Amino acid sequence: MELDISKHSLPVFEALASNVRINIIHLLAEQPRNMKELADALGLSSAIISMHVKKLEKAGIIRTDRIPGKGGVQKLCVLYVDKMEITFPTKQQVKQEYHQTEISIGHYTDLQIRPTCGLATPEKIIGEFDDPRYFFDGERVNAKILWFYQGYIEYKVPNYLLSSQHPKELEISMELSSEAPFTNSNWPSDIDFYLNDVHLGQWTSPGDYGDSRGKYTPSWWPSVVNQYGLLKKIRITGHGTYLDGKLFSNVTLNDVAIREKQWTFRIAVEEDSVHVGGVTLFGSGFGNYNQDLVFQLFYEKEN
Template sequence: MIHANTDESWLPLYEALASPVRLSIINLLANNLMNVKELAESLGLSSAIVTMHVKKLEKAGIVQTKMVRKHGGTHKICTLAERSISIELPHPTLDVKKVHEVSVPVGHFTQFEVFPTCGIATVDKMIGQFDDPRFFLEPERMNASILWFGKGYVEYKVPNYLLAGQRPVALEITVELGSEAPGINENWPSDINFTLNGMDIGMWTSPGDYGEVRGRYSPPWWQDRVNQYGLLKVIRIQEDGTLIDGQHMSSVGIGEIGLERNYWTFRIEVKEDAVHVGGLTLYGKGFGNYNHDMMFRVFYEDARSS
């Protein structure tokens, strides 16, 4: 998911969507992988014109392309890189400058229990071997930028930088994640549960494990046909409940999760008794389609102004 706002850096995205031809390309790619020639024939346009439109969609992060050898020739195969777009408009009552932000690498978990299939890697190499949970204890895990497991959990300690007199009004957690299938499978649902300070804040079902095309930031050494990218999810805990991508996830409000402590404990889990035990892949900086680690943003107001 693309999580955009009104910053000018998102203009290429909005410009890419402001074209009937490019919207038609998106609709065609929603159903099939297609090369430029096939798109041109479907649209009744020249390949040169379609190539220009595809480049705009690539720049916006909506479409991915790769060169594939097929039937004795080389074809530029196009596919959708995203499944949805969320646009956050300025909030009239929230001073966006009053925010503490913390970036947490995916390897900085403080507690875990994972079961195969599983693994962990830095942007340079695998840590240990596939399907051996012992390597989640390897000190080099602190440099990890991707991890995956079939069931279990990872837990993180996040420092709380709120000062005396600063009252939290919302907490946003942004993370790229997906399922974990043996190999890859884009139809592999997994019920992923989120817990903050011991409070169950909700569950989201990941549709699948994405790997048909390479992730935008997959390192060159990372092989094809394995976990490549996930979906960007934004969890927002506010006074009237918890949302995920703007949709209601639970009734847990920010006043119930104990944000006054010196640090917060965030757990991501696939429970053994879930309806869909489809595993979890967690992407950080240097992997997937978003070049950043987990982000925690707490919005606050001065107590004297409340």
């Protein structure tokens, strides 16, 4: 979950400002529970628990599912997020302008993959699972989720930088996970990123997540396969490349030929990696973040 310092994030901050609600989050991190189980565990009445649950649900921290129970339909509470990132305003961010390009998951320009694999639009599966031929099907341009076990997928990205604009940093964000048979939250995969054939770094995805449905995943999507990923942000600057704010490599903007009229971005699972566990890419209409591949090139204008 991404937050900023604005009124839009207030419901989340308010939901976390309570010992009871913090305790509820810890209980749900262990396993989903119904209202009675939460009330018994915390020694509170069902009415009070219901009030706290509504605040957490409004903030998008948990969700409640109605399921059959012994006494009829009951509410099952499920923890909905596993990570929060708060972006604070900075002087640099306020001053900088940027070009933004969003590339749909299905708009790849090259690939070389091995099963397991597949892709889908928000409405249906394209072709059949584990047959790479369907990655060349005409409908693939509408794909909003894809996955493969080993290989690479590549995207061409237009660069709208003008000669009078000086690049300061490029941020690339995407939602992704490993690719396990069905799902497995403990399924590490070494995923490599390249820009214009320059290796930016390698990130080890912890797993392929299916413990709860993705926030934007369509209702028809099978519950036994990939549901959501983790939002990762790669930031290339004049001093190095960072992943989620931590140094990823020493690659700089100059190293990747940032002024080229178009860039080539590759996501790969190399055959000789220590952990070959595939990759799943989530686009808008799937997962928890409702976005495709997003490229933001920050720049300064000439005086």
